[in-house]
Amino acid sequence: MLAIVFMHGIKPDQIYDDFVFRSYDGKKNKPLRVQRHTVHNNDRSFLKSISKTG
16 A cells, blocks of 8 residues: 555655654564665655544
8 A cells, every 4th residue: 555655756755754654664673665666745744644543
């Protein structure tokens, strides 16, 4: 499900993306994101919602 928000080569890496994917996993010692990905601006609201509920 989360794979659909993993985009490559869309924009330069952003600190916000690191925060969202790391906080979503819930395990601080094991980030959900293993590679640098970029996220569309349209997906930011969705990512914020899942990070809060998770």
